[in-house]
Amino acid sequence: MSPPEDSADGRYFFDVYHQLLTSSWPFLLLQIGAAFFLMNVLFAVGYYLDGRIENARTGSFANVFFFSIETMAIIS
Numbered sequence: 001m002s003p004p005e006d007s008a009d010g011r012y013f014f015d016v017y018h019q020l021l022t023s024s025w026p027f028l029l030l031q032i033g034a035a036f037f038l039m040n041v042l043f044a045v046g047y048y049l050d051g052r053i054e055n056a057r058t059g060s061f062a063n064v065f066f067f068s069i070e071t072m073a074i075i076s
Helices: 016-022 025-050 061-075
Strands: none
Touching: 025 061
């Protein structure tokens, strides 16, 4: 099955690479920002469930989310 040429059949994200290449700049930046935000939330949930981050308040999602952002910024 070949990927669709456009989004007429409702499968806009079927070919992610093509979709990213043909996106407008504002929409592309929005997608990249949303991807980083979702990755940080995912890692923050993991850190929150683990509960063992040094110098972070126990049970504070804001602290683990900030730790996730710091870690992602250092790695990338």
